Amino acid sequence: MIDPRIWVLHLLGALRIIPKGMKLVHEEMAExxxxxxxxxxxxxxxAHTDAILALESAIVAEDHSEPIFVNExxxxxRYFRPANTFLFVVExxxxxxxxxxxxxxxxxxxxxxxxxxxxxxxxxxxxxxxxFMRGRYxxxxxxxxxxxxxxxxxxxxxxxxxxxxxxHGYTAKQFGNDIPEDHYAFVKTKAEEAIPVA
Numbered sequence: 001m002i003d004p005r006i007w008v009l010h011l012l013g014a015l016r017i018i019p020k021g022m023k024l025v026h027e028e029m030a031e032x033x034x035x036x037x038x039x040x041x042x043x044x045x046x047a048h049t050d051a052i053l054a055l056e057s058a059i060v061a062e063d064h065s066e067p068i069f070v071n072e073x074x075x076x077x078r079y080f081r082p083a084n085t086f087l088f089v090v091e092x093x094x095x096x097x098x099x100x101x102x103x104x105x106x107x108x109x110x111x112x113x114x115x116x117x118x119x120x121x122x123x124x125x126x127x128x129x130x131x132f133m134r135g136r137y138x139x140x141x142x143x144x145x146x147x148x149x150x151x152x153x154x155x156x157x158x159x160x161x162x163x164x165x166x167x168h169g170y171t172a173k174q175f176g177n178d179i180p181e182d183h184y185a186f187v188k189t190k191a192e193e194a195i196p197v198a
Contacts, residue, residue: 041132044087051096062118100129111147130165137190145188148179160186
């Protein structure tokens, strides 16, 4: 059974109603669907280091969140060297404006972070990154994508449940696999089906 909170978010989107403090993703992205941004997703390189760190600073300042990339050394050691960890960036109008990171594990590809520069949000770039991940099934011979999100991240939960992204949401208890109790797991499979839930 899908968590009722996910269904509520879908219903609110359909009715064009939005909880206080959140923006309506469906409406704001409608124009984007008509004319998709010319965004290019490429693998993150050491040459992108300065741009990635600047992007992360802008995201942290806007969202009041903890930085994912603390410094150049941490970025290189965590995302450029390990064989099972990948970082891709999205360029829009010639600027690096977003990123997505994921780990390759035996049971799935686990998306660990998605970030888009505050100035370039509501342009379909986050959806572009999540859709890009579907092409990674073949690259890594995997059948499933998983993105674990804290239950306090209302905007990200709404985004992952939106019509433009539409990953299947589960509570930690439903999903299992030892994810923290205060997190949700959003899942996409190669067959675009929800995973069976016990």
